[in-house]
Amino acid sequence: MAAGTARRRNATERASEIRDAAATIALTRGLAAISLRNLAAHCGVTSPLIAHYEPNMETLVATTFSAIAEKEIGEVARHAHTPTEPLDQIRALIEAIADPARDNVGEVWTDAWSLGRRNESLAEAARQSMDSWHALAIGIIRAGQDAGQFAPVNPERAALVLFALVDATSAYQLVNFRSRETREALVRETLDDMLDVQLAPKSS
Numbered sequence: 001m002a003a004g005t006a007r008r009r010n011a012t013e014r015a016s017e018i019r020d021a022a023a024t025i026a027l028t029r030g031l032a033a034i035s036l037r038n039l040a041a042h043c044g045v046t047s048p049l050i051a052h053y054e055p056n057m058e059t060l061v062a063t064t065f066s067a068i069a070e071k072e073i074g075e076v077a078r079h080a081h082t083p084t085e086p087l088d089q090i091r092a093l094i095e096a097i098a099d100p101a102r103d104n105v106g107e108v109w110t111d112a113w114s115l116g117r118r119n120e121s122l123a124e125a126a127r128q129s130m131d132s133w134h135a136l137a138i139g140i141i142r143a144g145q146d147a148g149q150f151a152p153v154n155p156e157r158a159a160l161v162l163f164a165l166v167d168a169t170s171a172y173q174l175v176n177f178r179s180r181e182t183r184e185a186l187v188r189e190t191l192d193d194m195l196d197v198q199l200a201p202k203s204s
Helices: 011-029 036-043 047-053 057-080 086-097 100-115 120-146 155-174 180-195
Strands: none
Touching: 011 036, 011 047, 011 057, 011 100, 036 047, 057 086, 057 100, 057 120, 086 120, 086 180, 100 120, 100 155, 120 155, 155 180
16 A cells, blocks of 8 residues: 555544554553553554543553453453362462563552542452452362362351452562562462462472
8 A cells, every 4th residue: 555545544543543552552551551642652643633532531541451460360260160179279379370471560550549439430440340350269279178279167258368368479579579479379379378288399
């Protein structure tokens, strides 16, 4: 196609391009960097054009977070459910959560908790995704209890403790508090104690 004759995007394509740009900005620069100006620069268009498709930046931030978070939850759930035994599933869950490749998503989560103080749409999206994480863990824990592999603790409480630790250690990472190994061991060993299992590597 000759220069200057590039095909003009239709409304559906333009809206999709803006959503993709918002996700890229969130994962590389943070949720707070999603703005008319930054989206326009990323897409190579004007700010008024962005505003035409996304007139409410708070809503776009919330939907962008939700898309990123739910995609991650889906990926982790598939990984966790690949093994058939609940004990192996909980190990796979922890392994996937701790994957350094997901660090940027962890940073998006910390942005959501901070910005959600003044963006109720974002706060609601965060609560819904937190519920999805808890439901994933609760299902595995209940299955493990039914199979006689886990201690008879309250599954809901165990899931809350698990993700309270995961979320706290994600925040620790932002300021390099303790080593990655120490943070990951804290999560695994706490689950060991709660569920009466052996998740942490055994000493040789």
